[in-house]
Amino acid sequence: MDQCAGWIAACLSLVVPVIGLTSMLVSRCSRADRWQRCDQWYFAALVLVTLTTVRTMLAQDPAWLIHGLTLGAMIVGGVAVPTPDEKALRRRLIG
Numbered sequence: 538m539d540q541c542a543g544w545i546a547a548c549l550s551l552v553v554p555v556i557g558l559t560s561m562l563v564s565r566c567s568r569a570d571r572w573q574r575c576d577q578w579y580f581a582a583l584v585l586v587t588l589t590t591v592r593t594m595l596a597q598d599p600a601w602l603i604h605g606l607t608l609g610a611m612i613v614g615g616v617a618v619p620t621p622d623e624k625a626l627r628r629r630l631i632g
Contacts, residue, residue: 556582556586560578560579583615
């Protein structure tokens, strides 16, 4: 029974990073007509990952590293990955 609880805890510790990274990818890949809704979901997921990271760090849970890396990837990905509209604008300006 303890092994089952361990597996469930491990799976749950991976759910939040998957939600966060998926929302970031969808937000960065969406077009202008759906961008605002996807960006709102991304911000909500960013808040969820931030709170989860703080909770795991305070509780000294071993999953804090996974959540911290997810938070960092979401922040860097939100800034570094261009949206399709940004790519089109860049193409127009360059060529």
